[in-house]
Amino acid sequence: MTSPHDLFIDGQWRPASDGRRFPVHDPADGSELAQFAAATEADCLDAVDAAAAALAGWAATPPRKRSELLRACFEILTAERETFAALITAENGKAYADALGEAAYAAEFFRWFAEEAVRIGGDFRLSPSGDKTIVVRREPIGVSILVTPWNFPAAMATRKIAPALAAGCSVVLKPAGQTPLTAAYVVEVLRRVGVPAGVVNLVTPEHAGPAVRAMLHHPAVRKLSFTGSTEVGRLLLREAADQVISPSMELGGNAPFVVMSGADVAAAVEGAMVAKMRNGGSACTAANRFYVHSSVIDDFTTQITQAMKAVTMGPGSDRSNELGALVSPEERDKVAALVDRAVDEGATLILGGEPSPVGAFYPPTVLTDVQHGSEINQTEIFGPVTAIVEFTDVDEAVRMANDTIYGLIAYVYGDPAQALAVAQRLDAGMVAVNRGVLSDPAAPFGGTKQSGLGREGSSEGILEFLEEKYIGIEV
Known part of the structure; x- marks a missing residue:
């Protein structure tokens, strides 16, 4: 039941720049499981810089290659499902059967989006006036900040990472402070299968608000995908507005x-x-x-x-x-x-x-x-x-x-x-x-009213990480 306890930036596990750490506890008995690196704002911005530097190369990677890497993640997480579940239970507290179900569900997003990576569509047609050919491409939206909660620490991470990578985006994952070990385990699997340095980064600031705010004001960031409370979602929407960052919000329910x-x-x-x-x-x-x-x-x-x-x-x-x-x-x-x-x-x-x-x-x-x-x-x-x-x-x-x-x-x-x-x-x-x-994973997940914006999973999930580009060609 091992998992890294450090930040993952530009392909390397590393401690926080100031050396600080915070405790991760087992909620069943209060015992300490680990001391995890507490990212500074500078660390978080380093992660965004790494993602920005890796973006062009990853976006140019053939869809089949991206697909194969995601499929490899599915295979490893499936083979190691019991280890994965034990880690989820240890830091989250949920029953083992629930953790085992989450481990399987989390892995499925890598399999599903491995298949979606090679099916990104577009359009090609003659304009009604006949004066040009209309070509519509779907391209990666860019560097994406992924913020996930503690209640499904594995599935909420993979439900965001998998479509982002399938689309050709690079990401910075910010998991909940109560459950960083599960997120680190997923990121380590991505490293093991050979996802290039900088494409996936992990930061764990002890004080999330200022750190996420700093990342959302980095000029390279183009996407925010957040799962959490409606109250926090409202705050993040305001922050995303400053740079006109595309938001996906999976918020509260009742x-x-x-x-x-x-x-x-x-x-x-x-x-x-x-x-x-x-x-x-x-x-x-x-x-x-x-x-x-x-x-x-x-x-x-x-x-x-x-x-x-x-x-x-x-x-x-x-x-x-x-x-x-x-x-x-x-x-x-x-x-x-x-x-x-x-x-x-x-x-x-x-x-x-x-x-x-x-x-x-x-x-x-x-x-x-x-x-x-x-x-x-x-x-x-x-x-x-x-x-x-x-x-x-x-x-x-x-x-x-x-x-x-x-x-x-x-x-x-x-x-x-x-x-x-x-x-x-x-x-x-x-x-x-x-x-x-x-x-x-094959169905669109999302709500109406103040339960969120956008959809995750299904063929709609990858569209959250793509932008359409129209090219007009003289006939």
Whole structure:
């Protein structure tokens, strides 16, 4: 379970220029895993300089060569999946099964975009007036800053790195300070397969805001791809505006999970457990607001409470545990405070609600009698908490589901025809109908409203890192 603990700039692992480091902890017990290099602003700008110097050569590299390097990364990450998962669990805290799933999902982005690298299209046609030939090329947008969160430290990195490299862009990756080891592992794999020096760089500033701001004001930077909270996304959009940098934003979510009157309750509970408990609830795609029809609410509440009660919680190092720790005691305390305030507002605590005094653990929790518009109903919970709201009318359910600034994903369970009709009325970039998981490298991932800009994955993902150039040729 080894991973570099340094910055990666211009093809070399190196310490921070001032020698400073910061600790990386195991959230299950608080133990120190490593001392990681704390990048200075100068280090970050060095990384941008390296990416700028490498850009022309990488952009000119034949698509087949880029494709083969990405495929080689997929092969290594697949072969080393258990090592990869153990590293994710150690610094993130999630259950090993979740980490293993993330490791496989992360690797798939390298395979998918290895295939997309050789299929970048363009256009060639005669103008309507007949006076010229119109040629449209898609070219790499340029040096790209990639900022990723702690909840999926592997998948969020590969979902950005793979399309950027496939398009011919060079990148600077800035992972979350809680989970730099996973990012370093991915970057080391890229080095091992032979990605040229400067094409991929890794920086880990202890104070991210000033460092990212400095990079976004470097004249070579043309792209920002960010996954994180809507609040931070707004700040980064303002910074990107100064240099008119192209932004891709995968921001917060507050996913509704609608259970209709005709739903198969057992199937809905099974899907809810995946939608809620995947990654311990620490996912922007996690179901947060459970809108359940009055005709099935008692049955649904009983069954999901039983299912949540059966979940085993403990360190991810014990592979039998189904729910690991949250990423830090601070995150645990945020979830606990949110639940406590919900009870104060009138919600009924059916299960859980007691944070562990040791480690960043929070138990599976079920709340009923939750009011639409209450704090917990408006907040991205990021923990294993199910908050149930009753409804009696389909129009009411749709109104409540859409009553949010977020629009990333929604879930609907019910008779297929009715559920599909509801899905079409929901204001979200993605809707899962009678299923509890939707993410797929082959599908466009992204939201509406304040859940983001642009799409990741699928054929749309590589377009975020390409610009169109029109060439007119005299006939």
